[in-house]
Amino acid sequence: MSKNLPVLELAVTKNATSLNPHNPRQIAKALDTDEYENTLFFDDDSGELDPKSLNRALKRLAETDPYLFKNPEVAKDLDDGRFRGKEPGGSFSGRSTPSKEEQLKAEALARMGIK
Secondary structure (H helix, E strand, O other): OOHHHHHHHHHHHOOOOOOOOHHHHHHHHOOHHOOOHOOOOOOOOOEEHHHHHHHHHHHHHHHHOOHHHHHHHHHHOOOOOOOOOOOOOOOOOOOOOOOHHHHHHHHHHHHHOOO
């Protein structure tokens, strides 16, 4: 048994509730392998597991071993600290809705005769 196994089991129990793990201990054992060694990050001072690194590992585990979870499809929604913006190449009409401040500024300039 690794020294990280109890910490992993607690973290899985706490953070993987949305995935409905069948057995948190089995998931902790699956994560306590060389395969996930470079994915999971522990705080040097407190020894606690970084939640975002755990979420990254849980996403990967849900893809490779979905039978460990009742709801493996929920893993894609876990916050793993990565950017979740839109794909590049969206359309841009060139017009944006002016903010309230911009509208007031435009009205004030129009009253002064400046366009």
